[in-house]
Amino acid sequence: MKAAKWIRELPLHLLLLPGLALVLIYSYVPMLGVVIAFQKFTIFSGWFGSPWVGLDNFKYVLDLPDTGRVIWNTLFIASMKIVAGLIVPIVIAILLNEVSRAFVKRSVQTLIYLPHFLSWVILSGILIDLLSPSEGLVNAFLAWISIEPIFFLADNRWFPAVLIVSDVWKEFGFSTIVYLAAITSVNPTLYEAAVMDGANRWRQTLHITLPGMMPIIVLMATLSLGNVLNAGFDQVFNLANPLVYESGDILDTMIYRIAFNDAQYGLATAVGLFKSVVSFLLISISYLLAYRFANYRIF
Template sequence: MSSPIGDIAEQSRTVSSAQAGRWKAAWKYIKRDKYLYLLLVPVLAYYLIFKYAPMFGEIIAFKNYRFADGIWGSQWAGLKHFQRLFTSPDFFNVLKNTLLLNVYSIVFAFPVPILLAILLNEVRVEWYKRMIQNLLYIPHFISWVVLGGIVIALLSPSTGIVNTVLKLLGLEPVYFMASNFWWPIMFIVSGIWQSAGWGTILYLAAMAGIDPQLYEAAKIDGASKLRRIWHVTIPGIRSTIAILLILRVGQMMDVGFEQVFILQNKAVYEVSNVISTYVYHVGLEGAQYSYTTALGLFQSVIGLILVVGVNKLIKAMGENGLW
């Protein structure tokens, strides 16, 4: 009769031998495909140098950082900068603006690429489809410096084409870019113009993987085009929508810098000053590096919590998450 201790030891030896076998098999594949794995070296180096190594600088959020003293030479400040952050009225204003613009973007901008992809997927005239795709993709490759100039020129109260049309209709010109009401709307609209076309690529690629026999079967069953879209196309891209939604929610604390900085002005600071521009003005122009690093660390932690939370929610709904 075997003893419990002997059984445990035997199980441990079995697990160890199995792990050793897996490592041996993995090393065999690595040796066989060593030149392919070498292609990963530049990618790993990029992430190590530009993504992980800079995380060391987060330590200055807990110090009174002075450039002359360096990171290690600066005095420790504990949670002083976080206390200042959470008692600053400016912080809560930029946090509110950041969250509101992101909520507007998810509600109004996120569905647009899905709708465009569905419409393009139903187009059967190839030359027309390619032309529309190219026109939609072009803004993605243009800098926000140029796009922002175009938006400001189009909406100019004196020479902009939009206000020129309003004047012809007998209406008063609208100062779109200097209005606290209109600026967020123009921000979202310009963001859709710049990014929606590029986003359709992912959804069109997902639609290309849907079995055409599903459409044929639905058509034989008498389903209309709208029914086929609802019951075949949308379920076919649901996993792609879920993953992109997780990534988009993970950016809830980050509106981006270029678009806001180009479009904003002093008249609309109350609604346009977001975390990225606040960090620029206070951190770089005001040289308050420790304070803005604390803000950046808070921003990253909240972003991580959002990604993990939404990923769990999506998986609970039966979809595949990021992990």
């Protein structure tokens, strides 16, 4: 019986082989490079010829004067992106669910979903033009209402806000679709019973829609916690400049400069390994919290 079942399921297992091969080649084999974090690595010496330095790379990076600021920038920007990236799509999904005209609903969904398909190279060029202090539309509007131009991409007070708002603008359309799908799974008879009891739309949203969305909200929040140290390299790399390193420099851009500008590959790998270990611990803790407090298991 077991042999027959194994033979029947064999094609399904064979379909997994290409995916497993890609994961092994691009995700697991490169992990051998982690040894560079414990070496004074040079390209000419390679893995086997570079001397071992133990934890000296980690100590050196932690003693750098900018490391604390970079870690704080990363945590702050990533946390704000996670919070805003949860709240905005939930609100938009609930509002779209109240739209009765299917054409309007589909049109809005398409419009807010489009930025998700654009790379940060393209969007950064758009943002640079829009936020230009001399010719940008945003500052032109501010000048029209008698407000001095703001250097959004060169002012440490405004740059983190630009990163957070632009990231939400790019990605909230994709998350909105996920939450709309969660709303469609809510039993319609619950709304009918609520109407019979005299509940208005706000009460229905508060006591039916949101609880029905809660499993997906918990899942998305849990998965996003693993990105606390991922503040968005593509975005920051394309928008940042030395004038805003004080508030916009993150771990990923720091790793990039150490590795490719200074050729300190051991130091860069040490920072990357530190970030990966912390992210792994955070996602593991988030799974535990989701199961403990929301009784929700991902696996």
